[in-house]
Every structure is written in structure tokens, then in C-alpha cells.
Amino acid sequence: MDPDFSQLDEFLEDSGVDGYAFHDDDSNSDLYYLAGFDAPDPFFAVYTPAQTGVLVSPLEYGRASKAARADVVARHSDYDLQAKREEYGPRAAKERVLAEFVADLGCESLAVGERFPVGTADALRDHEITVEPDEDNVVEDIRATKTEAEIEHVREAQRANEAAMARAEELIRGADREDGVLVRDDGQPLTSEYVRQEIEIELLRHGCALDDTIVAGGAQAADAHERGSGPLPADDPVVVDIFPRSKDSKYHSDMTRTFANGDPSDAHRERYAVTRAAFEAALDAIEPGVTGEAVNQAVIDVFDDHGYPNVFADPDTESGFIHSTGHGVGLDVHEMPAVSQGGDELHAGNVITIEPGLYEPGEGGVRIEDIVVVTEDGYENLTDYEIALTD
Amino acid sequence: MDPDFSQLDEFLEDSGVDGYAFHDDDSNSDLYYLAGFDAPDPFFAVYTPAQTGVLVSPLEYGRASKAARADVVARHSDYDLQAKREEYGPRAAKERVLAEFVADLGCESLAVGERFPVGTADALRDHEITVEPDEDNVVEDIRATKTEAEIEHVREAQRANEAAMARAEELIRGADREDGVLVRDDGQPLTSEYVRQEIEIELLRHGCALDDTIVAGGAQAADAHERGSGPLPADDPVVVDIFPRSKDSKYHSDMTRTFANGDPSDAHRERYAVTRAAFEAALDAIEPGVTGEAVNQAVIDVFDDHGYPNVFADPDTESGFIHSTGHGVGLDVHEMPAVSQGGDELHAGNVITIEPGLYEPGEGGVRIEDIVVVTEDGYENLTDYEIALTD
Incomplete structure (x- = not known):
């Protein structure tokens, strides 16, 4: 499978947003199509025209490193999750890791699918990252044309x-x-x-x-x-x-x-x-x-x-x-x-x-x-x- | 299965919100647990201490009427979807139907699971309905104690x-x-x-x-x-x-x-x-x-x-x-x-x-x-x- 993502690049440029994000599990075909990787528990992924990054649990790290189409495969521990937990508590710690990961990929604004989880969207927004639901389902639209x-x-x-x-x-x-x-x-x-x-x-x-x-x-x-x-x-x-x-x-x-x-x-x-x-x-x-x-x-x-x-x-x-x-x-x-x-x-x-x-x-x-x-x-x-x- | 929803009633009272909403398909076990019904395509449901309502497609109406634990089983057509489509376009029409359905159940504010779709959350918010992600996963918490x-x-x-x-x-x-x-x-x-x-x-x-x-x-x-x-x-x-x-x-x-x-x-x-x-x-x-x-x-x-x-x-x-x-x-x-x-x-x-x-x-x-x-x-x-x- 070698999909053509130029339509997605155009969409991002036209929308004026930096990347397209996912926070989902193997039930999300758009995510699998873009990341070349899926997992039974939700993981976070961001596509940008320059690079694609996935943020996974330690359990998935080995498989993701081998399978994912991503340029960047990161673990929560790469962002000092443990230390952040102690300082901010488990929820705020995870949100900070997400926000730092998004920033490291050079994104201040993200498009997301309409079914992107509102909890994650609100958390990113709290960290000053713009999150815009994509009403056009651009990734599903790309997927509609098969190779x-x-x-x-x-x-x-x-x-x-x-x-x-x-x-x-x-x-x-x-x-x-x-x-x-x-x-x-x-x-x-x-x-x-x-x-x-x-x-x-x-x-x-x-x-x-x-x-x-x-x-x-x-x-x-x-x-x-x-x-x-x-x-x-x-x-x-x-x-x-x-x-x-x-x-x-x-x-x-x-x-x-x-x-x-x-x-x-x-x-x-x-x-x-x-x-x-x-x-x-x-x-x-x-x-x-x-x-x-x-x-x-x-x-x-x-x-x-x-x-x-x-x-x-x-x-x-x-x-x-x-x-x-x-x-x-x-x-x-x-x-x-x-x-x-x-x-x-x-x-x-x-x-x-x-x-x-x-x-x-x-x-x-x-x-x-x-x-x-x-x-x-x-x-x-x-x-x-x-x-x-x-x- | 006869679950005890008193913990959910308490949660809603403590949170000061009117109902708990879902917009999901048969992959959402909380929804199935609460509505007693699931479907392969996403449908909308609201639990309130007084009543539970589901809003389904015509295709699901027969099955939902028989199977759902809901007090109210509604179709989009019950809210003049067709006329609204002509006046506002398909997307805005669906959003208006959702908002009217929520209002008919007596809700101005809704708690939702963290994975509730951001597209639907933003649409409801645009219609002046408060949507608050539930960080405590109250329904999953209720589900943890089995009958x-x-x-x-x-x-x-x-x-x-x-x-x-x-x-x-x-x-x-x-x-x-x-x-x-x-x-x-x-x-x-x-x-x-x-x-x-x-x-x-x-x-x-x-x-x-x-x-x-x-x-x-x-x-x-x-x-x-x-x-x-x-x-x-x-x-x-x-x-x-x-x-x-x-x-x-x-x-x-x-x-x-x-x-x-x-x-x-x-x-x-x-x-x-x-x-x-x-x-x-x-x-x-x-x-x-x-x-x-x-x-x-x-x-x-x-x-x-x-x-x-x-x-x-x-x-x-x-x-x-x-x-x-x-x-x-x-x-x-x-x-x-x-x-x-x-x-x-x-x-x-x-x-x-x-x-x-x-x-x-x-x-x-x-x-x-x-x-x-x-x-x-x-x-x-x-x-x-x-x-x-x-x-």
C-alpha cells in the first residue's frame, strides 16, 4: 500500500493548520492508513507534510518501531512522564506529554476527524493548540480511491x-x-x-x-x-x-x-x-x-x-x-x-x-x-x- | 442484565449537568450498557435520571424500538430532517435535529465520555448546550462491578x-x-x-x-x-x-x-x-x-x-x-x-x-x-x- 497523501497536504495548506492528528485504536482505519500501524489501545499520531509521528505505550514501542510508517516513534517516557506524574498528577502529566509531542512536531494547530475524542481535543486546546474538526473527512476521501x-x-x-x-x-x-x-x-x-x-x-x-x-x-x-x-x-x-x-x-x-x-x-x-x-x-x-x-x-x-x-x-x-x-x-x-x-x-x-x-x-x-x-x-x-x- | 444507575444519577447531580450523552456505534460498551441497544453505525443517546432517549436512523428504528432500554426512541425524520436539509444543508440539519432532541429530553448541559466525538461536541456547543468530558469515566466505573x-x-x-x-x-x-x-x-x-x-x-x-x-x-x-x-x-x-x-x-x-x-x-x-x-x-x-x-x-x-x-x-x-x-x-x-x-x-x-x-x-x-x-x-x-x- 503506497497511498498518495498530496490531497492531505493541500487540505492542510488550505485550512492553514499544521498537522492532522489522531488519538485512537485499531478501529480507526484513517489512522491505520496514515500511520501504517495500529494497536488495540488508543495511541496518538500526528501527520504533517514534513513528517509523521506516533506516541505509543512502552508495550507497543517495539512493534511500532518496526511497523509504523512514522518518521518519529516516541514513548511517553521520552517526555519524562514519570516526573510529570509526580508533579502534576497522572491526567495533567499525560496532557503535558501530548502537548510537548505536538510542539516537537512543529504544530500549533491540528485538524482532526470529527470522531476525535473531545477529552483529548479539550486538553490540547487548554495547552493553546488549536483543534479543528475536519468536516470534509479528507482522509476517508483519500481512502475512497483505491490503489x-x-x-x-x-x-x-x-x-x-x-x-x-x-x-x-x-x-x-x-x-x-x-x-x-x-x-x-x-x-x-x-x-x-x-x-x-x-x-x-x-x-x-x-x-x-x-x-x-x-x-x-x-x-x-x-x-x-x-x-x-x-x-x-x-x-x-x-x-x-x-x-x-x-x-x-x-x-x-x-x-x-x-x-x-x-x-x-x-x-x-x-x-x-x-x-x-x-x-x-x-x-x-x-x-x-x-x-x-x-x-x-x-x-x-x-x-x-x-x-x-x-x-x-x-x-x-x-x-x-x-x-x-x-x-x-x-x-x-x-x-x-x-x-x-x-x-x-x-x-x-x-x-x-x-x-x-x-x-x-x-x-x-x-x-x-x-x-x-x-x-x-x-x-x-x-x-x-x-x-x-x-x- | 439489570444495572444500578444510582451512581450515575449522583454523578449528574454532583456535576450539575442534566444528562449523559453518547454518539457512537457498537464499539462503545458504555452506550450498550446504558441503552440496552447497539448498532453498527453511530447513533445518539442521552441518559437522564428521568428518562433515556435514543435517536436512530430509519434502518435501526424497528430494532431499536424492540431492543432498547430507552423510554424515547426517535428518528431523524421525527424532527423534519428533510425540511431542515433543504433549508440549512445536510450538516447543519443534523446538528439542529440533535440539539432539538437534547432539548426535548430537558437537557441544557451534558456530560460525555472522554472519547465522545469532538465534531458532535462542538456542534452541540454551537447550539448553546454545555458539553463536559467526564474525566472519571463514571459509566465504566459502574460497569466494573458486575451483577x-x-x-x-x-x-x-x-x-x-x-x-x-x-x-x-x-x-x-x-x-x-x-x-x-x-x-x-x-x-x-x-x-x-x-x-x-x-x-x-x-x-x-x-x-x-x-x-x-x-x-x-x-x-x-x-x-x-x-x-x-x-x-x-x-x-x-x-x-x-x-x-x-x-x-x-x-x-x-x-x-x-x-x-x-x-x-x-x-x-x-x-x-x-x-x-x-x-x-x-x-x-x-x-x-x-x-x-x-x-x-x-x-x-x-x-x-x-x-x-x-x-x-x-x-x-x-x-x-x-x-x-x-x-x-x-x-x-x-x-x-x-x-x-x-x-x-x-x-x-x-x-x-x-x-x-x-x-x-x-x-x-x-x-x-x-x-x-x-x-x-x-x-x-x-x-x-x-x-x-x-x-x-
């Missing part, structure tokens, strides 16, 4: 995803049917929990991690964030949404398929067919310069034509199309660009999902999702998995 | 942990030895990656998730945060540190064992024996009213007696005892109370780890860790797993 190496990471995660989806499909389509629910070879009901476990084991065997897999059937599938539980229904569609992260590269993929074992109702079949048409319309709309909003609108248009409500026209609806068409995928499973209302122009190198769906409370839902990369002349679909409700 | 139900959750996660540790031990102790490394039945080297994968599969089968397992052998084990990679060494100790989270309850456990297949050096054996003595000394020290610092000191005293350096006396040391004795465990794998320098008095209901270790750069490391609950008259060890370097 070839990053796209390859997503591709690898997607191969794992397809292996896991195949395992889920095999379980669902291969199940017997008894009293309206799916059953396994051993006569036990086939549950959401069991399919999820088998998906996650398959992902682990392919170097990926995930613990939020959605396997939701019947009426549960009407709630797009419901993970699903209990025996899976015969006939009704089962939504399987898998978004693994490669443990090695930390990049994600994301794919959804909807499977029915048996004979889904006409209403389910129609929702699936219309969702598929909306899905194709969205793909057809993708090219550089087209906005995420326009791609989202292509989906809405198809649903409008078939009389399904959507959350953009009716924010209160729990029926119809109740989420956005898609989102960027990379170090985070949800990142920029937005393929939704207000979504900006797409650029070559954006990795996005296309995932329309239709939902009906009490009945169920369907969703179809591929992951694609925007190219100079359209898009390349990174997904290689058949789309079919029934077999 | 019986919470202790049972940890116990269950620990049973999964023991099954996974048994799988790791079986692989390491059962391996053949060839050219200084451990080999599997099929002749392939037994790697850290393979043992980790098998641990994580075992955890999944027991309803737990984890993707940070440490399986570090030989010189790699000298770095206490190194996850480990490549073929495992014969003879040298292998540190296995497993800290699963129950997917159902979201509570963690934490355990470390160190295994050697073969004949570890005298230096390794001595480090193990002294670590074991320090481990026992720490356990002996635990009772309500004793500080985390005193328990940590019991460990340091044993290491001092045997001439091993420690990071509290020498902050720069990379040899000897380079981390704290332990930490609280619950919804977070690292939470209060600290069993370290500065650690406060322990109370009945605290769930803590005891995990001394000794490390030598270039050679390796050993660590022994159990998880215990502080009781009225001492402690109960929640761990049921033999402690032995060699078999």
Missing part, C-alpha cells in the same frame, strides 16, 4: 466471501423441509445460527474474520439489519449478507444473496425480480463522473415504476426500499463514497457495493448485492457468484 | 476459552519435532496461523468470536502484543493468549497459558517458575479493599526478589516484566479496574485478570493468566485450566 494493491486485497476477501456464500447456499438449498422449516441431515432444524457459524468457519479457513453475518429468513428478513435467529423457513426467501475482513490485509468485501428452498410466494418472487431489475439498472448507471446519487436514483426509478415505496420519498416507510443503494468498501466495510442521496461523483478506483432490496414487514425481504470497482470506462464487477432466488 | 448475571456471562465465555485452549495445547504438545520446529501429522510445519485458526474455529463452535488471538513462540513471544507468525519452535515456550467475546451476551473472558513441546532452556524454565510464583502472590493478595496497585506490587516484589527488571521501576526496559498485572474484563476485554500502578481499591463483583509474565528480547517470553471475580471474602477463580510449561 491496485488495495483492489487486490478486496478481491482476495471477495474470494473468501464466495466460498462462504457457497457453503451457505449448499446448506439452505440442500436442506430437507418439515413442518414449514428447513431441516438438516440429522433431523435438526437448520437455523440462522448454524448457517452463520458455518459461514464464519469457512471465512476463517480463508483468512477472513467476521462476526456480524446476516442470515435472516421469513419475516425476520423484513428488517435489513436483523441478523436472524432460529429455524429457517421453507419456501420463504433467506437473506445472506456476508462482509468479511481479511485478517492479513484488513480489507473487506461485501456480498448478499437471497435464497429460497421451495416455492416462494408470488409477492416474494415479484420483489426479487424487481430488485434484480433495479440492481441491473444501478450497474448500468456506473461510470466515472456519475454521482452516487444518480446511481441510487436509477434504483428508485425502477422501484417507482413498480409501485414500491422508498425511504427517500417517504422517510417513515418500513416497507419497500428502506436503505441506500450502496457504499464504499475498503479498510471499513462502510466507507466513502456514498451511493445514496447526496452521493458525490464517482471516480475510477472507487470500490462500491450495489445492493438494492425490497422489504415488507410481517412478510420478509430480498436483497441482491455485488461489489464493483469503478474504472476509467465504467466498472469491473469483483463478484463471481450466480444470482438466483430458487434453484 | 451475578454478568459474572455468569463471563463464566460462559471462559468455558469456550478453555475448550479453545485445550485444542491449542493438543496441537502444540501433540506435534512432532523436526529441524527445530513443530510439525503436524501431515508433515507440514505447525504454524502460529494454524493454531490460531483452530482456536478461533473452536470458539465459533462455542458461540464466541475473536480475531486477535496470540500464539507466539520463540523470540516472537518477547513482544507481549506480537500475535505470532510462521512455524512454531520446538523446545521454546509458546505463549497462547485467548480473549473471546460471547456473540450472544457480548461479555469476554481472558486466559493465557505458555506451552513448551520438548526441553526448554534453563532460562525459560526459571522465567516460568518465577512468573508462576508472582502469579500466586498476586492471587494471594486479592480481597475487597486491597488496591489494584497493591496486587501489582505483589508481582513486582517477586520479580525484584529474583532480579528481573520491571517497567514501573525502569519505563524503558524491554526485558523482564513489561506490562501490568491485570485489568477488568466485561463488555470490553480491557476495562476497569486497573490491576496496575495507580489502580484503586478492588470491590466484590470486580472481574479481573491476573497475568504476570517475563520477557527477554531475542529469547522469548512466558505469561500465565487466569480470570477471577473479587468476592466479599477474597476471590473466586473463574478459570479451570492446568498450569504447566511442559507435560
Whole structure:
């Protein structure tokens, strides 16, 4: 990974601030992207056009010295933390160390992400360092355009995803049917929990991690964030949404398929067919310069034509199309660009999902999702998995 | 789970603020503990002694209405987000919705966690709402005292942990030895990656998730945060540190064992024996009213007696005892109370780890860790797993 930080340099120059700071742990992908290092407990980092510095605990010092992209790797002890503790108490001591570290990097003003911790921001401000939340999410914006190496990471995660989806499909389509629910070879009901476990084991065997897999059937599938539980229904569609992260590269993929074992109702079949048409319309709309909003609108248009409500026209609806068409995928499973209302122009190198769906409370839902990369002349679909409700 | 929030009510009264606010996702355990609900994307919540309110996206509304402990579950659309967007733009619209929601809950001032996002804090401040970072981490402090139900959750996660540790031990102790490394039945080297994968599969089968397992052998084990990679060494100790989270309850456990297949050096054996003595000394020290610092000191005293350096006396040391004795465990794998320098008095209901270790750069490391609950008259060890370097 060799990201281009010139956009960040421009941002700092335009904003008139000296550096971009982080105080976070391995949940912050912007920090990992910039520092080339992460840790389970929060550490402090500052990027400037001249140099990048990280301030870590003694426990992380060895790993940071080896892994971090930083020019400066400092420990609290380099700033006499112990002596400062005795003089000022533990909290004020840490704040003084932070302020000195920032000063040593030549910064009097810092931009920070909007989710930078307010405790740290207020402490730096108390030490006369200006802290300005960055409303433009410039680092996430830079991350939205992937290098070839990053796209390859997503591709690898997607191969794992397809292996896991195949395992889920095999379980669902291969199940017997008894009293309206799916059953396994051993006569036990086939549950959401069991399919999820088998998906996650398959992902682990392919170097990926995930613990939020959605396997939701019947009426549960009407709630797009419901993970699903209990025996899976015969006939009704089962939504399987898998978004693994490669443990090695930390990049994600994301794919959804909807499977029915048996004979889904006409209403389910129609929702699936219309969702598929909306899905194709969205793909057809993708090219550089087209906005995420326009791609989202292509989906809405198809649903409008078939009389399904959507959350953009009716924010209160729990029926119809109740989420956005898609989102960027990379170090985070949800990142920029937005393929939704207000979504900006797409650029070559954006990795996005296309995932329309239709939902009906009490009945169920369907969703179809591929992951694609925007190219100079359209898009390349990174997904290689058949789309079919029934077999 | 039925937590006691009277300490929070007192904190708000003492601080003279009206409520305690959150703007975070499912990574924030304080929020989950208070709201009884979490979501993959950040949502806003306010606790007041009179009522608790959450403000969620349309996508989360159904789930929040069912799951949240909140008295008020609101959507952005309840505050005319759409109309405000048109009048003020998307950012200012969201800020106005937040401010109105806070006002509707009767709050003019809010306490927030130190990691509350500065962007949201500044926005609320712009709307004349006082936002004060809570330096005492009051919610984490409340969480440190577990109910019986919470202790049972940890116990269950620990049973999964023991099954996974048994799988790791079986692989390491059962391996053949060839050219200084451990080999599997099929002749392939037994790697850290393979043992980790098998641990994580075992955890999944027991309803737990984890993707940070440490399986570090030989010189790699000298770095206490190194996850480990490549073929495992014969003879040298292998540190296995497993800290699963129950997917159902979201509570963690934490355990470390160190295994050697073969004949570890005298230096390794001595480090193990002294670590074991320090481990026992720490356990002996635990009772309500004793500080985390005193328990940590019991460990340091044993290491001092045997001439091993420690990071509290020498902050720069990379040899000897380079981390704290332990930490609280619950919804977070690292939470209060600290069993370290500065650690406060322990109370009945605290769930803590005891995990001394000794490390030598270039050679390796050993660590022994159990998880215990502080009781009225001492402690109960929640761990049921033999402690032995060699078999």
C-alpha cells in the first residue's frame, strides 16, 4: 500500500493548520492508513507534510518501531512522564506529554476527524493548540480511491466471501423441509445460527474474520439489519449478507444473496425480480463522473415504476426500499463514497457495493448485492457468484 | 442484565449537568450498557435520571424500538430532517435535529465520555448546550462491578476459552519435532496461523468470536502484543493468549497459558517458575479493599526478589516484566479496574485478570493468566485450566 497523501497536504495548506492528528485504536482505519500501524489501545499520531509521528505505550514501542510508517516513534517516557506524574498528577502529566509531542512536531494547530475524542481535543486546546474538526473527512476521501494493491486485497476477501456464500447456499438449498422449516441431515432444524457459524468457519479457513453475518429468513428478513435467529423457513426467501475482513490485509468485501428452498410466494418472487431489475439498472448507471446519487436514483426509478415505496420519498416507510443503494468498501466495510442521496461523483478506483432490496414487514425481504470497482470506462464487477432466488 | 444507575444519577447531580450523552456505534460498551441497544453505525443517546432517549436512523428504528432500554426512541425524520436539509444543508440539519432532541429530553448541559466525538461536541456547543468530558469515566466505573448475571456471562465465555485452549495445547504438545520446529501429522510445519485458526474455529463452535488471538513462540513471544507468525519452535515456550467475546451476551473472558513441546532452556524454565510464583502472590493478595496497585506490587516484589527488571521501576526496559498485572474484563476485554500502578481499591463483583509474565528480547517470553471475580471474602477463580510449561 503506497497511498498518495498530496490531497492531505493541500487540505492542510488550505485550512492553514499544521498537522492532522489522531488519538485512537485499531478501529480507526484513517489512522491505520496514515500511520501504517495500529494497536488495540488508543495511541496518538500526528501527520504533517514534513513528517509523521506516533506516541505509543512502552508495550507497543517495539512493534511500532518496526511497523509504523512514522518518521518519529516516541514513548511517553521520552517526555519524562514519570516526573510529570509526580508533579502534576497522572491526567495533567499525560496532557503535558501530548502537548510537548505536538510542539516537537512543529504544530500549533491540528485538524482532526470529527470522531476525535473531545477529552483529548479539550486538553490540547487548554495547552493553546488549536483543534479543528475536519468536516470534509479528507482522509476517508483519500481512502475512497483505491490503489491496485488495495483492489487486490478486496478481491482476495471477495474470494473468501464466495466460498462462504457457497457453503451457505449448499446448506439452505440442500436442506430437507418439515413442518414449514428447513431441516438438516440429522433431523435438526437448520437455523440462522448454524448457517452463520458455518459461514464464519469457512471465512476463517480463508483468512477472513467476521462476526456480524446476516442470515435472516421469513419475516425476520423484513428488517435489513436483523441478523436472524432460529429455524429457517421453507419456501420463504433467506437473506445472506456476508462482509468479511481479511485478517492479513484488513480489507473487506461485501456480498448478499437471497435464497429460497421451495416455492416462494408470488409477492416474494415479484420483489426479487424487481430488485434484480433495479440492481441491473444501478450497474448500468456506473461510470466515472456519475454521482452516487444518480446511481441510487436509477434504483428508485425502477422501484417507482413498480409501485414500491422508498425511504427517500417517504422517510417513515418500513416497507419497500428502506436503505441506500450502496457504499464504499475498503479498510471499513462502510466507507466513502456514498451511493445514496447526496452521493458525490464517482471516480475510477472507487470500490462500491450495489445492493438494492425490497422489504415488507410481517412478510420478509430480498436483497441482491455485488461489489464493483469503478474504472476509467465504467466498472469491473469483483463478484463471481450466480444470482438466483430458487434453484 | 439489570444495572444500578444510582451512581450515575449522583454523578449528574454532583456535576450539575442534566444528562449523559453518547454518539457512537457498537464499539462503545458504555452506550450498550446504558441503552440496552447497539448498532453498527453511530447513533445518539442521552441518559437522564428521568428518562433515556435514543435517536436512530430509519434502518435501526424497528430494532431499536424492540431492543432498547430507552423510554424515547426517535428518528431523524421525527424532527423534519428533510425540511431542515433543504433549508440549512445536510450538516447543519443534523446538528439542529440533535440539539432539538437534547432539548426535548430537558437537557441544557451534558456530560460525555472522554472519547465522545469532538465534531458532535462542538456542534452541540454551537447550539448553546454545555458539553463536559467526564474525566472519571463514571459509566465504566459502574460497569466494573458486575451483577451475578454478568459474572455468569463471563463464566460462559471462559468455558469456550478453555475448550479453545485445550485444542491449542493438543496441537502444540501433540506435534512432532523436526529441524527445530513443530510439525503436524501431515508433515507440514505447525504454524502460529494454524493454531490460531483452530482456536478461533473452536470458539465459533462455542458461540464466541475473536480475531486477535496470540500464539507466539520463540523470540516472537518477547513482544507481549506480537500475535505470532510462521512455524512454531520446538523446545521454546509458546505463549497462547485467548480473549473471546460471547456473540450472544457480548461479555469476554481472558486466559493465557505458555506451552513448551520438548526441553526448554534453563532460562525459560526459571522465567516460568518465577512468573508462576508472582502469579500466586498476586492471587494471594486479592480481597475487597486491597488496591489494584497493591496486587501489582505483589508481582513486582517477586520479580525484584529474583532480579528481573520491571517497567514501573525502569519505563524503558524491554526485558523482564513489561506490562501490568491485570485489568477488568466485561463488555470490553480491557476495562476497569486497573490491576496496575495507580489502580484503586478492588470491590466484590470486580472481574479481573491476573497475568504476570517475563520477557527477554531475542529469547522469548512466558505469561500465565487466569480470570477471577473479587468476592466479599477474597476471590473466586473463574478459570479451570492446568498450569504447566511442559507435560
